[in-house]
Amino acid sequence: MSETEEFIPYIVKPREDTGLYNAKFGIWLFLASEVMLFGSLFSAYILLRVGSFTWPVQSEIQNVAIGAINSVVLLSSSIFFIRAWVALKADDIAKYKRFMYLVILFAFIFLFLKGVEYYQHFSHHEYPKTSVFLAIYFLMTGLHALHIIGGILVNSYYAGPGLYLRDKPNGKQWFINRVEVAGLYWHFVDLVWIFLFSTLYLL
């Protein structure tokens, strides 16, 4: 895509006055809108809870242990992502792949544990329509899980089939940029979980 590279500037190199290449600028804006999306749901949570006559003691009907383990799982996955990116910058593709596989594996572990929690709720006849708390809990964690699935798709592409992109002209630095942008998204999804865990399990 050398033509595109010259056609649209700052795909690989950052622009001097903004300090960002296009995709990084774009992903920060996307994450800003994601903050507003999850922010609106957190605000909805606050308004529903403040306006509600009854509210369950969340830590009693939630499996705090699994939630805590899941926090560790996602945080580790984020750390693996950074290790993968560092390896990629050092041109150590084997190491990069190893860490990317770990990122994806831990994302699946997160989803599995989330599924276990959902199963426990369902087996106690706790459904979204049971109470407003459960409704907002299922909605917010469900939306977050969709973000995890999206991240798995992107990360899997870059961990394997997408590697051919490095063979294009300028492709190595370009690929590092792509992985960095995917990483920013992944860290954001991780961060959202930290807020979800404290709000929906502990408060």
Add this chain to the structure above:
Amino acid sequence: MSSEHHSAHHDHSHDDTHHQQSFWSQYVFSTDHKIIGIQYLFMSLFFLFFGFCLMLLMRWQIAYPGHPLPIIGKMFGADSMPNGVMLPEFYNQLGAMHGTIMVFLGVVPLGFAVFGNYLIPLQIGAKDMAFPRLNMFSYWSFLAGGMLMLSSFFLPNGPASNGWTSYSPLSDIAHDGQTIWLFSMAIIIISSLLSSLNFITTIFNLRAPGMTFERLPFFIWAQLITAFLLLLAFPPLEGAAFLQLCDRLLGTSFFLPTGLFVNGHIANISGGGNALLWQHLFWFLGHPEVYVIILPALGIVTEIIACNTRKSIAGFGMMRWSIIFLGFLSFVVWSHHTYLTGMGTNITAFFQTTTMIISIPSVIIVSALFITLWGGSIRFNVPMLFALAFLPMFGFGGLTGLPLGLAATDIPLHDTYYVIGHFHYVVAPGVVLGLFAGIYYWFPKATGRKMNEFLGHLHFWPTLITMNLVFFPMLIQGLMGLNRRMYDGGATYAFNHDILYWNVVISSAAWVMALAQLPFIFNFFYSMFNGEKVNSDNPWQSATLEWATPTPPGHGNFTHPITVYRDPYSYSLPGAPKDYSPQDQKEI
């Protein structure tokens, strides 16, 4: 595609060979920002016309409630208009879809997506958007969302019928049309989200050398602030749409309070929710949305006034700061839409204050444009007529909003025709005239031909007059207490009977206004192929960059590298040989 561009790249093995593309990839599945802009143009004009037609139908029912609609009334079938007489359900559907289509599929795409796509890269000296394929995806998801919205007319129970605001709990228990409305809105929101992040990245990262932020045309500033508003204000509505979808499909009760009565029975719901939550989430989008509608038109009008007065814009720096301030402030005024929901007086006082403050930057911008006219050598061409009409009409729309921003006066005026009159003064005689001005002004750049002047006058004058005949009587009716959303136009209530004759006046004016659009439609298509050819790339002798391109601009826009040397409105500079000094010319 220019020959220079070709020769510069023909030796690359990965050459995309844009000049050899098929018809489909060049005009249908195109990633070129100009083609995408024109695609948006056709679709948004179609949606505007469609939404307008829905309103024309409603106006028959308001003016002559219970009378069969002549000629076309029988075509609608027994589900909506048995024997040509409109059913109340159908009236509600028309009202909801008129608002939704006009706002989300008509005016916003026309102002933001059409002009933004076509002009942002041209005015900042870029070859395309930062993310061309994302841009194409935005257009196609907009189209999908719009088509999904239209498809809901074919549901057994018809489309959504709860107003464009879709207030809960009514929307939670409404028929299937509402579900389609929510899905379709979610798709449209994704489309505008991707567009706006594309626009912002483009404006920040793809400016030509020398194009500092002080040298950006005001139109670009308007698009930039609009994009930020869309980026940050639309996601809460997406969140709200998810919540309402759960209420409708999963049986949750986010917006359904315990003990909700429906048709005299306690509804069978889980309860525990809060109906006001929807209003807050909706208006958190809804108010910035008003500025999303207005700002692109303000930007267009600024470009046209600067060019056609042959003057620099008075207080250009102040206008930039005003629009930034306005953008920030538009996020903290939303609850002036909900004064009647029983908010506390402290909250009300806060939102009254911010609402009064936000009128200041709007007044600064409009005043600056008025002052620019002073001492200018004004050219009264068709785009300038529309732009000049925009100023007082938009000002009038803004001023009629002040009584609605104060809780004490809002209480009697709320949900009356006064609100309709105010809002439409801002959007129809205000913004839509500004958007028409933009179409007339940039038509020669896109097609190489001018639109016909005489037909332009034949479009402008009747439109201006009938718009005022439509919306001014609404203000009178509203002050007299006529409620909005009345299926029979208010005939039920005795106190309305003295003002019902205005309904006939308004409806007749609306139908004449529809006829007044025919010269535009004819002019638009006729001039595309048979209009007077422009004999230069810069027919209006403008100083901004979009006129430094060939006509129409090819793929890659500019035939030479662009460097910017001066302000966008460099007109009548002292010592200059001509009365405009293009931004990209080193010598004045």
